Amino acid sequence: MIIEAKELSKIYGSGENKVVALNEVDLVIAASDFISIMGPSGSGKSTLLHLLSGLDKPTSGSLTYDGKEIYSFSDKELSAFRRQSIGFVFQQFNLLPVLTAKENIIMPLLLDKKQPDEKYLKQLSDWLGISNRLTHLPHELSGGQQQRVAIARALIAQPDIIFADEPTGNLDSKSGGEVMEMLKNIQRKMGKTLVIITHDNRIATMADRQFVIVDGVLSEVAAR
Numbered sequence: 001m002i003i004e005a006k007e008l009s010k011i012y013g014s015g016e017n018k019v020v021a022l023n024e025v026d027l028v029i030a031a032s033d034f035i036s037i038m039g040p041s042g043s044g045k046s047t048l049l050h051l052l053s054g055l056d057k058p059t060s061g062s063l064t065y066d067g068k069e070i071y072s073f074s075d076k077e078l079s080a081f082r083r084q085s086i087g088f089v090f091q092q093f094n095l096l097p098v099l100t101a102k103e104n105i106i107m108p109l110l111l112d113k114k115q116p117d118e119k120y121l122k123q124l125s126d127w128l129g130i131s132n133r134l135t136h137l138p139h140e141l142s143g144g145q146q147q148r149v150a151i152a153r154a155l156i157a158q159p160d161i162i163f164a165d166e167p168t169g170n171l172d173s174k175s176g177g178e179v180m181e182m183l184k185n186i187q188r189k190m191g192k193t194l195v196i197i198t199h200d201n202r203i204a205t206m207a208d209r210q211f212v213i214v215d216g217v218l219s220e221v222a223a224r
Contacts (some may be wrong), residue, residue, distance in 0.1 A: 008062070037212075045213050053086055057071055083111060086163060127189070
């Protein structure tokens with residue numbers, strides 16, 4: 001799946017209160033790309049992720065997935081598209097506290113009235129090292145384990161692309177490093193597209209293509 005953003009902008013307010021959060025961003029993301037977007041707080045990196053993933057709509061510009069303009073979708077169509085084609089990993093784990101790890105993982109499938117592929121679920125759990133934690137509640141898991149559950153949830157519907165917004169932000173450096181290695185390995189094994197938003201240069205340099213965003217302006221700084 002090829003994602004193409006053209007002159008993507010997001011502006012809040014008007015007149016003296018006008019804030020340009022994103023300024024005419026052009027970006028092409030090819031299938032199986034591993035991209036990092038780095039920038040300081042308030043630079044526009046999370047705004048860009050929200051626009052690229054259809055969580056928010058731009059003030060101007062276009063975004064296509066394989067030539068289809070996703071901002072032309074109805075809210076219902078866009079919501080279904082996100083559930084089926086995109087996986088999200090956030091800084092906050094966003095696990096439901098009353099559900100087990102397994103129940104949290106398969107929740108996106110149940111929302112689409114689908115049953116999980118148990119073989120695929122086992123494969124994911126083995127890769128992420130949580131096979132023996134699936135019956136545990138979130139409060140019984142470490143931060144690193146909770147983020148691994150969140151990653152499994154992002155992958156359970158077998159989406160084409162994973163968007164990760166500061167996925168190690170709530171973890172210590174050891175757990176964060178382990179989570180990033182797992183994300184990178186899964187991206188390569190499964191051929192997924194992975195876009196990571198970060199302020200950590202160590203994480204940014206793990207990507208094949210590296211971008212920096214400053215004051216809403218995006219520029220590519222490195223490609224392997």
